[in-house]
Amino acid sequence: MITEAGNDPKVAGLVYIAAFAPDKGESVATLIKDPPPGAPFPPILPPQDGFLLLDKTKFAASFAADLPKDQADFMANAQVPWGSEALNSTVSDAAWRSKPSWYLVATDDKMIPPEAQRAMSKRAVARTSEARGSHAVYVSNPEAVANLIRAAAQVLDAEKATA
Numbered sequence: 001m002i003t004e005a006g007n008d009p010k011v012a013g014l015v016y017i018a019a020f021a022p023d024k025g026e027s028v029a030t031l032i033k034d035p036p037p038g039a040p041f042p043p044i045l046p047p048q049d050g051f052l053l054l055d056k057t058k059f060a061a062s063f064a065a066d067l068p069k070d071q072a073d074f075m076a077n078a079q080v081p082w083g084s085e086a087l088n089s090t091v092s093d094a095a096w097r098s099k100p101s102w103y104l105v106a107t108d109d110k111m112i113p114p115e116a117q118r119a120m121s122k123r124a125v126a127r128t129s130e131a132r133g134s135h136a137v138y139v140s141n142p143e144a145v146a147n148l149i150r151a152a153a154q155v156l157d158a159e160k161a162t163a
Contacts, residue, residue: 002015002095003021004091004093012156013102013156014095014096014099014100015103015149016103016124017145018106018109018135020112021120022090025090025091039113042111043055048081050084051083052083052084053079054076062135063076063110063136064139065110066108075136100127100152100155104129105117106135107130111135114130129147129151131145
């Protein structure tokens with residue numbers, strides 16, 4: 001989402017948290033199409049009425065493995081369906097090509113393999129940090145997420161002050 005929305009002139013930089021960072025012409029579908037051997041495949045259910053959900057029975061293991069069971073179950077039951085078109089929508093202009101970016105790799109992610117995160121981060125020339133956590137690292141390790149966002153804000157504030 002931020003890869004395209006980040007092109008807005010009001011956006012100074014991008015912070016990716018265990019996320020896809022597609023390039024021009026890529027979509028989430030193209031990025032997950034050929035996972036490396038042994039990589040987990042997200043338990044996305046077949047579309048229903050144009051929307052996608054993760055299989056609730058596999059949600060905890062794939063999305064929130066480092067959270068308490070009751071919290072992961074709540075997240076599985078509260079997940080918001082996303083439009084199946086979002087899976088196949090391609091990026092027309094990757095904002096990370098022209099704006100500074102930061103990336104937090106979740107080292108225990110079972111949705112987006114950490115190696116894929118590292119590759120996207122490197123390609124985006126993002127300032128990268130790593131934190132132990134599942135795909136829900138923003139819940140399980142909020143301090144790491146907040147630290148990266150603060151670091152990005154400090155750099156952007158400093159650049160703005162010298163401009």
